[in-house]
Amino acid sequence: CMRESYVQETGHSVGVRPGLRVVVVGGGGRLGRRFVQAFRESGYEVAVLERGDWDRAAELVQGAGLVLVSVPIHDTAAVMAQLPPLPPGCLLADLTSVKAAPMQAMLAAHSGPVLGLHPMFGPDVLTFAKEVTVFCRGRGEPGEVDWLLEQLRLWGLRLHAAQPEEHDRHMGLIQAMRHATAYAYGLNLSRERPQLDELLALSSPIYRLELMMVGRLFAQDPELYYDIIQSQRQHLELIRDYHATLADVIGLLERDDRDAFTQRFCEVREFFGPLGEQFLNESRVMLAQSKDRAG
Numbered sequence: 001c002m003r004e005s006y007v008q009e010t011g012h013s014v015g016v017r018p019g020l021r022v023v024v025v026g027g028g029g030r031l032g033r034r035f036v037q038a039f040r041e042s043g044y045e046v047a048v049l050e051r052g053d054w055d056r057a058a059e060l061v062q063g064a065g066l067v068l069v070s071v072p073i074h075d076t077a078a079v080m081a082q083l084p085p086l087p088p089g090c091l092l093a094d095l096t097s098v099k100a101a102p103m104q105a106m107l108a109a110h111s112g113p114v115l116g117l118h119p120m121f122g123p124d125v126l127t128f129a130k131e132v133t134v135f136c137r138g139r140g141e142p143g144e145v146d147w148l149l150e151q152l153r154l155w156g157l158r159l160h161a162a163q164p165e166e167h168d169r170h171m172g173l174i175q176a177m178r179h180a181t182a183y184a185y186g187l188n189l190s191r192e193r194p195q196l197d198e199l200l201a202l203s204s205p206i207y208r209l210e211l212m213m214v215g216r217l218f219a220q221d222p223e224l225y226y227d228i229i230q231s232q233r234q235h236l237e238l239i240r241d242y243h244a245t246l247a248d249v250i251g252l253l254e255r256d257d258r259d260a261f262t263q264r265f266c267e268v269r270e271f272f273g274p275l276g277e278q279f280l281n282e283s284r285v286m287l288a289q290s291k292d293r294a295g
């Protein structure tokens with residue numbers, strides 16, 4: 001039937017609690033919109049609370065079973081504090097890329113169930129299938145909270161539990177560092193002023209892929225990346241460490257110190273252990289596949 005084929009196309013299946021009222025704060029934004037669409041397609045009654053809607057916030061959250069906050073990182077705490085009282089059993093959740101501060105803000109704003117989420121993907125994914133989403137349990141009985149996790153699973157998301165502080169530490173390395181180094185790499189490349197088409201003509205698939213990972217960053221929103229890099233004070237420490245490592249590498253190259261280069265190389269190889277070999281094989285397969293697709 002039509003409904004089924006539509007569901008298969010979008011990857012969104014029928015809801016765990018169809019008919020439940022869901023309010024998405026910031027639901028007009030890039031990521032929020034995707035979740036608004038997903039909930040609607042799964043039969044939920046969805047309302048959006050945007051910047052101009054605060055005068056009718058109390059009315060909007062009336063009878064809500066879920067309030068999901070998806071506003072910019074630096075607005076999250078203020079928005080949590082501004083929320084009107086929610087129905088007692090209503091689940092308060094968020095999609096913020098950092099977790100410790102928003103979790104505290106949610107627990108302070110609402111005495112009912114609280115769940116923190118961090119979708120590890122952007123609004124540009126074709127479907128939710130196999131994308132990773134981190135969740136942090138805040139408060140609430142499994143019966144009040146787990147339906148949402150089940151709903152996310154039904155949409156194809158892979159869930160991973162984490163503690164907020166540990167999540168934020170790891171995100172420093174996974175996101176802030178990678179974005180900061182890609183930003184610096186892209187900035188440096190643009191200042192070297194190479195002819196991009198010539199660079200690409202010289203690039204075999206692996207180099208094209210590396211260039212792509214940098215270039216795609218600059219096709220997106222500077223605000224989001226600034227916010228992610230600046231979301232925690234510790235990130236600056238990580239980036240300073242990186243700067244010091246880069247200085248160390250420049251030093252050994254200036255000294256023409258092949259032994260020091262090799263010694264550090266072996267240190268890193270040991271750090272990666274068997275994963276190094278595994279990555280070599282996996283990337284070989286991936287590159288072969290991308291060549292097949294390119295024809």
Ligand code: NAD
Nearest residue numbers: 026028029030031032050051070071072073095096097122
């Ligand atoms: P966005 O700027 O596209 O959307 C944010 C929305 O919030 C906008 O529609 C804005 O009008 C609204 N908003 C701002 N202040 C508000 C207020 N006071 N009251 C009500 N609405 C308000 O941002 P986004 O990229 O969709 O990101 C939203 C959240 O999702 C952020 O916390 C971000 O960390 C998280 N996130 C984003 C991505 C991504 O790739 N975009 C990935 C994972 C997580």
